[in-house]
Amino acid sequence: MSEPRALVIGAGLAGCEAAWQLLRRGIPVTLRDMKPGKKSPAHVSDGFAELVCSNSLRSDRLQNAAGLLKEEMRRLDSLIMRAADRARVPAGGALAVDRELFSGYITEELLGHPGLRFEEGEATELPGANAVIATGPLTSDALSGAIAALPGMKDLHFYDAAAPIVLKDSIDMDKAFLASRYGRGEDDYINCPMDEETYRAFYRALIAAETAPVHGFEESKVFEGCMPVESMARRGEMALAFGPLKPVGLVDPRTGKRPFAVLQLRRDDASDSLYNLVGFQTRLKFPEQKRVFGMIPGLEHAEFARYGVMHRNTFLNAPELLGPDFMVKGSEGLYFAGQITGVEGYIESAASGLCAGVQLALRLRGKAPAAFPGSTAIGSLCRYVSTFNRNYQPMHVSFGLIDPIQEKVRRKEERCLRVSELALAGIEALKPQLA
Ligand SMILES: Cc1cc2nc3c(=O)[nH]c(=O)nc-3n(C[C@H](O)[C@H](O)[C@H](O)COP(=O)(O)OP(=O)(O)OC[C@H]3O[C@@H](n4cnc5c(N)ncnc54)[C@H](O)[C@@H]3O)c2cc1C
Structure with missing residues (x-):
């Protein structure tokens, strides 16, 4: 047999x-x-x-x-x-x-x-x-x-969304800083700090930015755990500051203070050259991702290895x-x-x-x-x-x-x-x- x-x-x-x-x-x-x-x-x-x-x-x-x-x-x-x-x-x-x-x-x-x-x-x-x-x-x-x-x-x-990835050497480290939230682990994340004025300007640009059309897409059909950052932002001006941009457990070494909001970028490869924007899954059009995410201090000249996308x-x-x-x-x-x-x-x-x-x-x-x-x-x-x-x-x-x-x-x-x-x-x- x-x-x-x-x-x-x-x-x-x-x-x-x-x-x-x-x-x-x-x-x-x-x-x-x-x-x-x-x-x-x-x-x-x-x-x-x-x-x-x-x-x-x-x-x-x-x-x-x-x-x-x-x-x-x-x-x-x-x-x-x-x-x-x-x-x-x-x-x-x-x-x-x-x-x-x-x-x-x-x-x-x-x-x-x-x-x-x-x-x-x-x-x-x-x-x-x-x-x-x-x-x-x-x-x-x-x-x-x-x-x-x-x-x-x-x-x-x-429908779920995926976050973009940028090249590390295109991040302005004069503005960003290395740290892990609450000091857990080594300084594993790159953190882009925002003051209140920058945050609010970013928020306004984000909710007004153009999104890519996705056939059959409806806002109600987005999985909550993978919500596009722009959809989350539309829930209220402070939604991101309490969500993916929350600053808790982080202190900017330049000011010695907790920033108003922080975007964290996590290492994506062993050679330490790629970083993904944590919680920034998105369906913004690619040029809009470059323009709007480029408003975040440290990402003004970020080169995108991969843009965020929406998927079934x-x-x-x-x-x-x-x-x-x-x-x-x-x-x-x-x-x-x-x-x-x-x-x-x-x-x-x-x-x-x-x-x-x-x-x-x-x-x-x-x-x-x-x-x-x-x-x-x-x-x-x-x-x-x-x-x-x-x-x-x-x-x-x-x-x-x-x-x-x-x-x-x-x-x-x-x-x-x-x-x-x-x-x-x-x-x-x-x-x-x-x-
Ligand atoms: C764009 C995107 C972003 C995501 N982001 C995340 C994330 O950040 N974190 C997370 O935890 N999860 C994420 N997910 C969910 C992720 O897909 C799952 O967590 C995980 O990859 C699912 O594993 P899987 O083995 O079920 O499917 P997959 O990893 O998708 O593997 C399915 C395999 O089946 C093959 N296949 C499909 N149809 C056929 C066919 N008819 N015949 C033969 N082969 C076929 C494909 O080629 C593929 O190799 C994401 C999914 C997508 C699509």
Whole structure:
């Protein structure tokens, strides 16, 4: 009898992690992606696991649910986490990576694995069984059509925006300063301070600036967690000063004072030449980005390595379609993983790939699905995608999704740490079942 082979469609974060979890359990994998021959409007590189916008995988602290999720994945030998830890660039309490090194490591590990076969080509139909579909928020139109025809499916499209990246040596460091908020980490961020007058002038220019037309775009269809900076500004003159431009935890060394507002730029590559404008995802027209963002002290002559863009975000009505193991209910081993399931963000997408890969491997080994407990970050995502929800929306991991602890702990940080301790114990206890 020939060995069962799994099919993984999509070599993004979720698909790579799913393939890896199958391979490390001895299941041979065919990994298929339409890249490099055909690319979505946001993908530019030929490698696997491309980070299409920010290079940040968010917090790396256990007091934060994104930090907990990453630690759970490390404990389960995640390929994405191995790559991230190797490609890390300084970013305060966050885990940010050099995207080329990150993608390069994953591509080499997978292509070098004797159990993996890579096939280039667009999938246009749904596979029948023993497959993971991880084609992301920009799933090609033909496959989107096939997915939309699944029973109980509503074809949902939302819109997200991506932030621009500028060249470091084009930032005026006579005006900007290096620091991390609250002094966490080294001086990892470039900070552009604004006084009140500059802030208000910038605000007026921003809300009046011309945006690029996006077919089918409506303001109400923007995902809250990825709101374009100009849309957020329209909520009120101080919205940015309390949002992405908040100055708390930062002191301008030239004045010895906290500025009125601060734009932070985070390092985007290991060679320290690219910086992204944190929280400045936008759909302004490119010349408007140069003009309006150039009003920020330090960015007057900034050269843009990449402008911000608006993009479609396709996701399933997962609670109708999927079980907590990410398998299509009633199917013969057809799984979805990644952002297309309605988990939101790089690390959540990779975590769902981990889960789908593990579950398909268990199935192919004739074992029952494993139940990730709701006290873990991974388990909380499994529960989120599979629990009835009238208004199902893309969702980041958060302590709000994870089971609360019974004991009373007054301080929030300590409470979060306690939740993390229990979650990691839950993962350790589950490991023998996942082997
Ligand atoms: C422009 C943009 C900016 C974003 N910014 C951020 C951010 O800053 N931070 C964050 O956490 N998340 C961001 N996201 C969300 C991000 O896409 C996800 O977090 C993550 O990349 C999703 O991983 P994935 O594996 O599900 O999909 P992807 O990483 O998109 O991978 C999907 C893969 O499937 C392939 N594919 C698609 N259709 C087919 C087909 N029919 N046949 C074969 N292959 C196919 C694609 O080529 C791609 O390689 C952004 C998304 C976009 C589009």
